Amino acid sequence: MSIEEITPREALRRQRAGARLVDVREQHERDLGMAEGARGIALGELEGHIARTAQAGDEVVLICQSGARSLQGARQLQALGYRRLASVVGGTSRWQGEGLPMAAPAAHVDLDFHDRYARHLRLPEIGVEGQRRLERAHVMMVGAGGLGSPAAYYLVAAGLGRLRIVDDDVVDRSNLQRQILHTDARIGHAKVASAAVALSALNPRARIEPVAERVTSGNVEALLEGVDVVIDGADNFPVRYLVNDACVRLGKPLVYGAVHRFEGQTSVFDTGGRRGEAPCYRCLFPEPPPPEAAPNCSQAGVLGVLPGVIGLLQATETLKLLLGIGEPLRGRLLHFDALAMRFRETRLAPDPDCPLCAPGRDFPGYIDYAAFCAGVT
Numbered sequence: 001m002s003i004e005e006i007t008p009r010e011a012l013r014r015q016r017a018g019a020r021l022v023d024v025r026e027q028h029e030r031d032l033g034m035a036e037g038a039r040g041i042a043l044g045e046l047e048g049h050i051a052r053t054a055q056a057g058d059e060v061v062l063i064c065q066s067g068a069r070s071l072q073g074a075r076q077l078q079a080l081g082y083r084r085l086a087s088v089v090g091g092t093s094r095w096q097g098e099g100l101p102m103a104a105p106a107a108h109v110d111l112d113f114h115d116r117y118a119r120h121l122r123l124p125e126i127g128v129e130g131q132r133r134l135e136r137a138h139v140m141m142v143g144a145g146g147l148g149s150p151a152a153y154y155l156v157a158a159g160l161g162r163l164r165i166v167d168d169d170v171v172d173r174s175n176l177q178r179q180i181l182h183t184d185a186r187i188g189h190a191k192v193a194s195a196a197v198a199l200s201a202l203n204p205r206a207r208i209e210p211v212a213e214r215v216t217s218g219n220v221e222a223l224l225e226g227v228d229v230v231i232d233g234a235d236n237f238p239v240r241y242l243v244n245d246a247c248v249r250l251g252k253p254l255v256y257g258a259v260h261r262f263e264g265q266t267s268v269f270d271t272g273g274r275r276g277e278a279p280c281y282r283c284l285f286p287e288p289p290p291p292e293a294a295p296n297c298s299q300a301g302v303l304g305v306l307p308g309v310i311g312l313l314q315a316t317e318t319l320k321l322l323l324g325i326g327e328p329l330r331g332r333l334l335h336f337d338a339l340a341m342r343f344r345e346t347r348l349a350p351d352p353d354c355p356l357c358a359p360g361r362d363f364p365g366y367i368d369y370a371a372f373c374a375g376v377t
Ligand SMILES: [Zn+2]
Pocket: 271, 279, 280, 281, 282, 283, 284, 350, 351, 354, 355, 356, 357, 358
């Protein structure tokens, strides 16, 4: 038997005539306000809890956000023997839109949080719990350039609570072709200051910690203090090795990214907590290339969108690590070729003779390699 679907106005009329109005949305949705007089029972708990609110002979009108879950709930009740059932078309959205009486939001509710992250809260893999976890999380990102721009933008939009950005460079006109955190008006400003302006405007809830310093052997451990995940967005060799070595030593996951011309690559080096199981960057390249073999960075070009793609992959991996969901890009190197529009994956095994992370090896100390290449990101 099909379920009767009624307008919010008709639902209100029936409720006033004695029908039970049941809101089957989740608690965090109901906290933002319900149709006045509705009782809240989440869809997943409906079968177990309906008997407290209505008996099989009672008339029950179900409401949700838009009308889909309430219809599903009505079918469940039908299977339990309830006969006088209806579902509200358009749900609470339409009820509210038509100006029908609403119960006020719960006093404790952070409306900004619920509005801003509504699309995350609807994903069971994130939900309120995961979103709170993101707000408590602290990420350190080296580089406020091509990779850092999209990574920082999306992480802060997604609700990352604290982002420490380390970069000693200033905004140059030639950066703007890809470094979308910055603007023409901020040419000459410190990149970390420019980034803080852009990110705070996007999400004032986030705490941005700008650090206008170059990463060296002397400060790398202090910069990693207290952070959950490290993003390498600097794309230059001296910094990459320092950050890799510090992450292994301090047990922090490192989200790596690099770009050159039309190609890029990314991976997650999570060696610190998984010695001998997960590789580090030195397992792949034990030492930096000799300066003469490295691309001449002052002349190297990069397709503007390329760091956008790689930086977003880094942001994606960072979110997964913070939320503990999905399968991280651990032990896998992902290559991207923009011209062919192809992704290719290479397995990475830990090197049992790695100069840094081989099991039982003592920490060899930090090395400040000569900055022969400033990177192009
Ligand atoms: Zn290694």
